[in-house]
Amino acid sequence: MMALPKAMRLKGHRTFDYIHKNSVKYYGKLMTFKIARSNPRILISHNNIHSLKNFKVAISISKKVSKKAVERNKLRRILQDCLLKNIRQENNHKPYWLLVNLKAGNLCNDKVYLLEEFQYLIFKSGLFK
Numbered sequence: 653m654m655a656l657p658k659a660m661r662l663k664g665h666r667t668f669d670y671i672h673k674n675s676v677k678y679y680g681k682l683m684t685f686k687i688a689r690s691n692p693r694i695l696i697s698h699n700n701i702h703s704l705k706n707f708k709v710a711i712s713i714s715k716k717v718s719k720k721a722v723e724r725n726k727l728r729r730i731l732q733d734c735l736l737k738n739i740r741q742e743n744n745h746k747p748y749w750l751l752v753n754l755k756a757g758n759l760c761n762d763k764v765y766l767l768e769e770f771q772y773l774i775f776k777s778g779l780f781k
Contacts, residue, residue, distance in 0.1 A: 662710035662749055666694050671710075671751045678777050680769045685777055686751040707779075709735060709750045716756030727754065727766070734767050738780050748779065 662668070675686035690708065711731050713724040731752065752770075774780055 660706070660708055662708045662751070664694065667749070668710070668751065670694055671749055675751070676777075678773050680773050682755055682757050682766055682769050683773065684753045684755070685773045686753070687777055687779065688749050688751075690747040690749050707739070707746045707748055707750070709752070711752045711754070713754040714756055717754055730763060730767070731770055734770055735774075738771065738774060746779065750777075750779065 662671075670691055671686050671688045674691075675688040678685040678687070690706075709732075711728050713727055715724075717727070718724050731754075
């Protein structure tokens, strides 16, 4: 499995504060999507000038899902891999930021159901058409 390219990752507490305050939310049983219009001024301090307006993603998995970091990282890699398979070059230049919050639930170990809901929310949000 491949991790998200560095240019596609979100980082910094100001970025997440911005997303929480200015996002459109999509809810599923296992996860929530928060999508906000990108704000490149927040990322200037991270020295990633070349891809400031590109589509960026953060996947957050609660410790309530699993206490083990190994399990949380495995779920994160599965979701990242699914995202990379669905994204096309033209979608990478959409000026949006996506925060995926995986909620606690006993179905998180069912990877098929997890991926189905992930893809459903991706298409419901209209990010990828």
